[in-house]
Amino acid sequence: MDWFSLILAGIFEMFGVTMINKLHKDRNRKSLILLFFGFGASFICLSYAMKTLPMGTAYAIWTGIGASGGAILGMLLYGESKDWKRLVFITMVLSAAVGLKLVS
Incomplete structure (x- = not known):
C-alpha cells in the first residue's frame, strides 16, 4: 500500500x-x-508512504514522477517541445525511479 500511496502522491503532484x-x-x-x-493530497499521500519507505527513496520517486509527469503533461496539453532530447532525459528520470524501487 505504501508504493501505491507514493505513486498516487506523484500523480497528485502532476495535477498540482x-x-x-x-491558475497562471x-x-x-x-x-x-x-x-x-x-x-495537499500529494503531501498527505507522500506522508503516508514515508511511514514505511525510506525518506530518500520516497522523495526521489515522488519528485521524479512529478517532474517527468509535469513535463509530459506540458507536451500533451500545452504544446511544449517534444524534442527527442527531452524525451531521453524524461526516460532517464523515470528509469532512476524504477531503479530505486528495484533496490529498495
Whole structure:
C-alpha cells in the first residue's frame, strides 16, 4: 500500500503542477482551490508512504514522477517541445525511479 500511496502522491503532484499553469492563465478561484487540493493530497499521500519507505527513496520517486509527469503533461496539453532530447532525459528520470524501487 505504501508504493501505491507514493505513486498516487506523484500523480497528485502532476495535477498540482498543471493547476499552477491553469491558475497562471485563468486567475480564478476554482483553479486556486484545485491547486491546493492537488498539492495537499500529494503531501498527505507522500506522508503516508514515508511511514514505511525510506525518506530518500520516497522523495526521489515522488519528485521524479512529478517532474517527468509535469513535463509530459506540458507536451500533451500545452504544446511544449517534444524534442527527442527531452524525451531521453524524461526516460532517464523515470528509469532512476524504477531503479530505486528495484533496490529498495
